[in-house]
Amino acid sequence: MPHNSSPDETAMELGQSSSTEIQVHENRLSNFTNPVAKRLNDRQKAKNAKLKSKSFKIKHSLVRLMDFPMDVFLEIATNLEPIDILHFSRVSKHFRSLLNPKNSRYVWIAARRNIEGLPDCPPDLTEAQYASLMFENICRACGVKTVKVDYCLRLRFCSPCFQMNVLKGGTIAKNYQLGKLPPTVYKLLPRTMPAYTPQGLLFSSTNNTFHNMYYVPELRLVVKRFRSLEHDKVALGDFIQEQQTLATQLIQSGKALFDWDATCKQNRQNEKGSLATSRGKSITTKLIELGWDESSFPRYWESDEWRKIMDQPRELTPRIWAQVSPKLIQILEVLREERLVAARQSRIRLRANEFSVLWDEHLLSYPPEDRHFLPNRHDAVLLTSVVVALEEDGGNINVTSERFNAMLPGALVDSSEYKIKVQSDLLEALEGPSGISETSVDASGKDNFAQFNRLYQVSAIFCCRRCNPLGRSHRLLTFPALLSHSDIPERR
Numbered sequence: 262m263p264h265n266s267s268p269d270e271t272a273m274e275l276g277q278s279s280s281t282e283i284q285v286h287e288n289r290l291s292n293f294t295n296p297v298a299k300r301l302n303d304r305q306k307a308k309n310a311k312l313k314s315k316s317f318k319i320k321h322s323l324v325r326l327m328d329f330p331m332d333v334f335l336e337i338a339t340n341l342e343p344i345d346i347l348h349f350s351r352v353s354k355h356f357r358s359l360l361n362p363k364n365s366r367y368v369w370i371a372a373r374r375n376i377e378g379l380p381d382c383p384p385d386l387t388e389a390q391y392a393s394l395m396f397e398n399i400c401r402a403c404g405v406k407t408v409k410v411d412y413c414l415r416l417r418f419c420s421p422c423f424q425m426n427v428l429k430g431g432t433i434a435k436n437y438q439l440g441k442l443p444p445t446v447y448k449l450l451p452r453t454m455p456a457y458t459p460q461g462l463l464f465s466s467t468n469n470t471f472h473n474m475y476y477v478p479e480l481r482l483v484v485k486r487f488r489s490l491e492h493d494k495v496a497l498g499d500f501i502q503e504q505q506t507l508a509t510q511l512i513q514s515g516k517a518l519f520d521w522d523a524t525c526k527q528n529r530q531n532e533k534g535s536l537a538t539s540r541g542k543s544i545t546t547k548l549i550e551l552g553w554d555e556s557s558f559p560r561y562w563e564s565d566e567w568r569k570i571m572d573q574p575r576e577l578t579p580r581i582w583a584q585v586s587p588k589l590i591q592i593l594e595v596l597r598e599e600r601l602v603a604a605r606q607s608r609i610r611l612r613a614n615e616f617s618v619l620w621d622e623h624l625l626s627y628p629p630e631d632r633h634f635l636p637n638r639h640d641a642v643l644l645t646s647v648v649v650a651l652e653e654d655g656g657n658i659n660v661t662s663e664r665f666n667a668m669l670p671g672a673l674v675d676s677s678e679y680k681i682k683v684q685s686d687l688l689e690a691l692e693g694p695s696g697i698s699e700t701s702v703d704a705s706g707k708d709n710f711a712q713f714n715r716l717y718q719v720s721a722i723f724c725c726r727r728c729n730p731l732g733r734s735h736r737l738l739t740f741p742a743l744l745s746h747s748d749i750p751e752r753r
Contacts, residue, residue: 331359339371343392346372350389362388380521383514385507386415395518402426412522413454413515414476426478427453430471433480442484447471449483449504451511454519464516466508533574543577544570548589559596567592608656613642615660616651616668623669634680644679646671687716687740690723716740 329337338346338360346369350360362369369388373379382391394415400407402422410417411427418426430447434440448466452473483504490497545555559567570585617638624632641647650668651660658664692715715721723738 334359335365335368338365338368340375341372342375342396343369343372343388344396347389347392347397378521378524380514380517383415383510383518385511390415395522410522411453411515412518413451413512415511415515416476426476427474428477429474430469430480433475433477434471437477437481439481439484442471444470445501446480446484446487447473447475449487449501449508450475450479451508451515454515464509464513466505466512469508536574536576537572540573540575540577541571544582544585544589547577547582547586548593551590553593557593557597559592563596564592605655609651612651612656612658612660616642616647616665619660619662619665620672623665634683635676636679640679641672641676644672644675646675684716687723687743691715691721 338349341349346360350357359365360368366388369382369392373382373388373391379395382388386394394410394412394417397417398406398408399417400419400422401417402425403419405419407417407419409420409423414427416423416427428436430442434442447469450469451466452469452475486500487497490500545558548558549555561568566588570589575581620638620641624635627635635641636644642651647668650664650671660668717740719739721740723740723743725738725743
């Protein structure tokens with residue numbers, strides 16, 4: 262049953278200590294420092310007003326429960342969980358008095374036993390405090406929602422309030438001008454839950470140092486009490502023994518609570534994983550019934566949307582299936598098209614490799630001076646006629662020697678244009694745009710070398726940038742030498 266208590270109400274409940282033997286820890290959970298109040302925007306104000314209205318309706322909807330016989334109501338309450346009892350106790354003064362842990366402790370105990378594995382209530386907490394600590398995700402100082410909790414300190418704070426109320430022992434002594442504290446003082450109170458504890462290390466306050474983090478009001482109160490008893494050695498010894506016992510008890514029971522909470526979180530995570538697995542199997546079965554094969558499903562990294570739909574920790578219902586099935590089918594259809602395109606491109610690359618091998622063999626039939634003007638294996642597969650032939654029938658036709666000979670005439674025609682392009686690019690590197698076009702080839706198919714005489718002059722000097730990317734090479738190349746350079750057959 263939801264109920265939003267104010268920070269003051271929460272502090273009042275948590276301040277009712279069940280142990281009066283140790284005065285230092287009396288009301289220890291209510292001595293926190295409140296953060297600076299934040300301004301509420303219109304959206305937050307509207308949300309608060311809605312919560313108040315909802316709380317009002319809940320109170321009035323439970324009026325008839327007050328007419329129930331007390332023993333009947335308490336019997337019903339024993340079947341609830343501790344957080345439900347806590348919410349009931351905040352509905353009105355009547356329920357608060359009826360469910361007071363001092364008067365109805367057996368109800369709280371029965372409710373606690375309804376939760377599997379929950380440790381018994383520590384002796385330093387009342388049943389209401391224990392229920393609030395374990396099941397209420399609200400900051401004890403400002404009342405905002407938070408999941409940050411320290412079971413050793415018995416405190417749940419949001420990050421700003423935690424940073425204000427829980428500090429290192431040395432920092433507290435410095436900030437509050439407590440002077441240099443004896444190491445014994447730190448062993449008299451609980452510290453925060455350690456992030457890592459070596460195996461075999463005993464959870465005890467005797468391991469505390471000024472490097473650990475403590476609840477600020479509690480440390481200040483212990484220091485005050487310690488110094489007031491320094492003149493009485495007997496009383497001081499009793500105080501130290503009593504405090505160490507309580508602090509060790511808080512730390513050890515806090516470890517037990519932490520372990521139970523961690524186990525519950527892991528169980529919830531495992532349950533979510535099981536639900537997600539069951540959901541995935543159900544979706545797979547239905548898609549197979551529609552004619553799809555599991556091999557057509559996207560792999561884990563191929564579709565975020567597919568993964569989000571499949572991995573949700575919710576059982577697949579007819580209503581959910583009606584919502585997600587169109588999205589899944591669309592994903593499968595798009596993926597099928599993408600895989601067909603990828604397979605086609607892969608086949609074309611195989612055909613290109615087959616053509617390249619035969620093209621290299623064909624180039625060996627030309628004299629070296631003519632071979633340099635022909636495209637290399639990388640550029641040959643980019644010739645227009647070659648691309649058309651390789652893409653024929655989606656790349657399913659192998660490039661055999663017979664097929665290569667059929668492709669060769671068109672490739673040689675395109676190579677003539679390639680030769681002119683090479684000369685044009687080199688001439689442009691020397692003098693700028695050359696204006697060379699396809700008309701530079703006469704009717705007999707021979708090149709008009711008159712336009713490229715500049716390349717054969719002694720002043721036409723080139724430098725290979727691949728050998729020296731920074732252009733600092735002193736190895737200069739003429740046009741014929743450039744064509745026979747070792748880098749040219751590999752990459753233009």
